[in-house]
Amino acid sequence: MLCTLALLSAIAPLATDMYLPGLPQVSADLSADASSVQLTLTTFMAGLAVGQLLIGPLSDGIGRRRPLIVGTALCAASGALCATAGSVEVLIATRFLQGVCGAAGIVLARAVIADRTSGDTAARLFSIMMIIGGIAPVVAPLAGGAMVDPIGWRGVFWVLTALAVIMLVGVILLVPETLPAERRHGSGFGALARNARYVLRNRRFLGYTFAFACGFGALFGYIAQSSFVFQDMLGFSPAMFSVVFATNAVGLVGGNIVNARLIGRWTPRQLLGGGVTALLVASVALTLVVALGDDLRWAMLVSLFSIVTSIGFVFGNATALAQGEVPDAAGTGSAVLGALQFTVGAVVSPIVGLAGPTSAVPMAVTILTMAVLSALSLRLLAR
Secondary structure (H helix, E strand, C coil): CHHHHHHHHCHHHHHHHCCHHHHHHHHHHCCCCHHHHHHHHHHHHHHHHHHHHHHHHHHHHHCCHHHHHHHHHHHHHHHHHHHCCCCHHHHHHHHHHHHHHHHHHHHHHHHHHHHHCCHHHHHHHHHHHHHHHHCHHHHHHHHHHHHHHHHHHHHHHHHHHHHHHHHHHHHHHHCCCCCCHHHCCCCCHHHHHHHHHHHHCCHHHHHHHHHHHHHHHHHHHHHHHHHHHHHHHCCCCHHHHHHHHHHHHHHHHHHHHHHHHHECCECHHHHHHHHHHHHHHHHHHHHHHHHHCCCCHHHHHHHHHHHHHHHCCCHHHHHHHHHHHCHHHHHHHHHHHHHHHHHHHHHHHHHCCCCCCCCCHHHHHHHHHHHHHHHHHHHHHCC
C-alpha cells in the first residue's frame, strides 16, 4: 500500500517534469507562443492547490477511498484529454483539470497514513514515502527527454494516462478505507467550516505546516533557478547540469533515508529541529559564497547540496507532526499543508529570477529567507 501511496503523491513531478522537454513541440504543433504554453504549467500547479482544498475536507466527511478512486480515474481521463487537445486553450483547461484530479492522490496519501499511524511510525512512513516519491523528479525529465522524440508530447500524455490507470488499479486492489464512519464529520458546509476552524486554530499545526512549506520554498527556489545558475553563471554543460541536479536529488533522498533510520533514537521534533538548523546554516553559507563573488564554484555546489540534503529531514517529520496535531480532520489538515506548499512554490518561482540568468543573489536570498521563516515557525508557533 505504501508504494501505491508514494506513486500517487508523485503525480505532480511526473506530470510536470516528463512534459517539460516537449514544450517546444507543443508551441509548434498548436501554433502557440511561449507564454501561452507556460500557462499549461501554471494552471496545472493551480489545479493541484485548488484540488487539495476541495478534496481533503470532503474526504473527512465521506471517507478516503471513494474520492481517491474517483480522483485517480478522472486524472487518467484528463490525461487523455490533454493528449488529444486541438488548441493551446483546450490544453490549458485540461491541464487545470488534470491538476485538480491529481490532487486527490497527493492529499489523500497523507491522510491515509495519518488515519492509521502517528508519532514515530508516521514520521518514518512519511520519510519512506518521500524516498520513493523523491525518485520521480530525477527520473521524470530523463524519461520525458527520451520519449519526446519518438512519440512526441502527445505520447508523453498517453504515458501519463497509462500511469494513472495503473495507480487506479493499485488503489482499488491495495488501499482500503481508513476513515471509519464513526470518525467522519459529515460532508455539508457546516462540517467543512468546523473542520477548517479546528485545523486553522491549532497553533502547533500551523507552526509545523509553515516549517514544511518554507522548507519546500527553499527547495523550489533552488529548482526554479538551478539551470540558469549552473549553466549560464557557472558554465556547466547541459549534461553536467543533469549530473549535478541528479546528485542533489540523491542528497534529498539520502536525507530521508537517514532520517527514517534515526527515528526511534531521536524524536521527529528533534530531527525536524536539526534539519531546519542545518538548512539555516547552509543557507547562510550559500549567501556568503554568493556575496563574495569570486570563483567559488565548489563552495556553492557544497552549500546547495547541504541545503537540499537537510530538507530531507524537514519534510517527513514536519508532515507527521502537523498531521498528528489534527487527527480528527486529517484530510483538511493535509489539504492546508499541500495548498500552502504549492502557494509558496508559486510565489518563490518568479522571485529567484529577478536579477536575470547570470546572478545567484536572488536565489540565495530567497533560500535564506525561507530557511529563516521555517526556523521562526518552528520556534514561535510550534513550541
